[in-house]
Amino acid sequence: MAPRLILAVAGSGKTRRIVENLNPERRTLILTYTIANHQNILDRIIAKFGYLPKNFHIHKYVSFLYSFCYQPFLQDALGTKGLIFERAPRYGNGNRRWISTGGYLYNNRLFQLILNRVGSQDLLTRFNRFYDEIYVDEVQDFAGHDFDFIELLNQFDGSVLCVGDYYQHTFDTSTDGNKNGSLHSTYQEFIRRFENAGYDIDTESLNKSWRCSPSVCEAVTNLGIEISSNKEIDSEIIRTTEENVVREIIENNLIIKLFRERSSIFEVRSMNWAVSKGIDHFHDVCVVLNDGTRDHWNNETLDTLNHRTKCKLYVAMTRANRNLYIVDESQVKRILELKKKGANKT
Secondary structure, three states, rough: OOOOOOOOOOOOOHHHHHHHHHHOOOEEEEEEHHHHHHHHHHHHHHHHHOOOOOOOOEHHHHHHHHHHHHHHHHHHHHOOOOOEOOOOOOOOOOOHHOOOOOOEEEHHHHHHHHHHHHOOOHHHHHHHHHOOOOEEEOOOOOOOHHHHHHHHHHHHHOOEEEEHHHHHHHOOOOOOOOOOOOOOOHHHHHHHHHHHHHEEEEEEOEEEEEOOOHHHHHOOOOOOOOEEEEOOOOOOEEEEEOOOHHHHHHHOOOOEEEEEOOHHHHHHHHEEEEHOOOOOOOOEEEEEEEEHHHHHHHOHHHHHHHHHHHHHHHHHHOOOOEEEEEHHHHHHHHHHHHHHHHHOOO
């Protein structure tokens, strides 16, 4: 059976699709990337079965590589101390290509090391020995040498299902020079690489969102991203610069405020756009536009944003289960500064 890739839109039920397919009698590996999504999958499995079946193994990708693929084969021979999450030097001789002078494995070349020293056949033999099926969530974030892992799964004896959303590509599992550098250059190129790796592609079964209302989906299409809604009840898109309205939104702790970056410097309930990926329980969401995205929004040129910024804004906008508020970061900052000054005076 050929491995499968389902390309979905935000809130369309990617994780639900995985959980619906699970059979406690089958030895199952589920891989994801972010902490939030790992917890989301675990919670959904327990909600379905009432417990975590012993045949289910849920891992964050990097920890799986280290514990299941690296340690049994190479730990004793190389005697490393653990992982280091920084890029390896561009050039390195012998083990220095993969291991720092302090004895730590470079995260971005871990799979390259495993493939080089263990080999694909021994890896596949180990996969086949322990698992009947493999699921990969957040597959859009696999990059660098780690996309070689996705390609390797084509040779796994059991079933393989990868699910993801190309436009939720906000992180990379790893990067290393030009290695698979064009993978995310366009949506078409991303699909082509999976087709070349032998995957059957499904872009239809999860192309409508259960989370986002029709109006939120319509707003998202301004990014140049196709998305529609399964919901019949609509919600509001409120783009405002009215001082009193913005202040009310800021002070309402029931509304999460999502910032492009550095959300922690703002004394409100907040999170960065990209970090909110995998979280699906927010009702009303306030997306805070930095100067650059504000100008694109006002000029109706959101579709020309660079790929990474577009993906992060898409993630932020599609967290909304209900209403979506759009405000300017400069205005939020000014309101909070005035509030702080007023508090200091008293």
